[in-house]
Amino acid sequence: MPKDKINGSKARPCVMVVExxxxxxxxLQLLLRSRGYDVRAYASPRYALADKQNRDAACLIADLLLPGVDGLMLLSDLRADGWDGPAILISGYITPERRAQAAHTGFDAVLEKPVGDIKLVDTMSNLIASRKV
Incomplete structure (x- = not known):
């Protein structure tokens, strides 16, 4: 059976994680894989931007504070490259101003660290499902 199949019928959605x-x-990799997602995880936005194979990702989960390019600029760069999936920003440093910036940049959700497993997976699943309609 191809590795991108679950129960022989559905493709496993891919999630791009930049942390x-x-x-x-x-x-995050272990959590998402245990819930049936393929995961492409990157330590740096530079690596995520260089990997064109992740442009089929069903969702982005990105930290705010990253080396070089922050999570906001990462999403802007991905959007400029044509990626249009839902995006979740995670950070331990959320302020009302940063929340507004994230919304303006195009993040669909902002979650404060530490993020609960259920909250993250439910948020992500709902965002992915809403884009399929």
């Missing part, structure tokens, strides 16, 4: 903290990145 510079290795422990958080690995935790």
């Amino acid at each position: 510079d903290d290795a422990a958080i990145r690995r935790s």
Whole structure:
């Protein structure tokens, strides 16, 4: 059976994760894979932007504070490159101003770290489902 199939019928949605903290990145990978998603995880926005294979991602989960390019600029660059999926910004440093900036940039949701597993997966699943309608 092809590795992109679940129960032999549905393609596994891919999630792009950009998080510079290795422990958080690995935790997100394990969580999302356990829920049936393929995951492309990157420690740096530079790597995510260079990998054109991730443009089929069903969703982006990005940290706000990243090396070089922050999460806001990452989404702007992905949008400029034609990616139009839903995006979730995660950060331990959310302020009302940053929340407004994230919305203006095109993030569909902003979640404060530490993010609960259920909250993250439910938010992501709902955003992906709403884009399929």
